[in-house]
Amino acid sequence: xxxxxxxxxxxxxxxxxxxxLKEKNPKLEEQQRAGRALLWDKTPVDLDARERAEQxxxxxxxxxxxxKG
Numbered sequence: 001x002x003x004x005x006x007x008x009x010x011x012x013x014x015x016x017x018x019x020x021l022k023e024k025n026p027k028l029e030e031q032q033r034a035g036r037a038l039l040w041d042k043t044p045v046d047l048d049a050r051e052r053a054e055q056x057x058x059x060x061x062x063x064x065x066x067x068k069g
Contacts, residue, residue, distance in 0.1 A: 022028055061068070
C-alpha cells in the first residue's frame with residue numbers, strides 16, 4: 001500500500017522533539033549506549049567460579065531468629 005505524498009511528509013511531534021534533542025546534544029546516542037553498557041551489558045559468567053561459590057555457601061536455617069539448642 002503506497003501512502004500519498006501528504007502522509008509521506010508528515011512528521012509527528014515526538015519525531016520533531018527527538019530530532020531537536022539530538023541536534024542540541026550530538027553526543028546523546030553515545031551517552032545512551034554508555035549507560036546501557038553500564039547497566040545491562042554484563043561480562044559473561046564464569047560457570048566454574050559460580051559453582052564453587054554456590055557449593056561454599058553455608059545453608060541458612062529455616063527460621064533465622066531461632067536459636068539452635
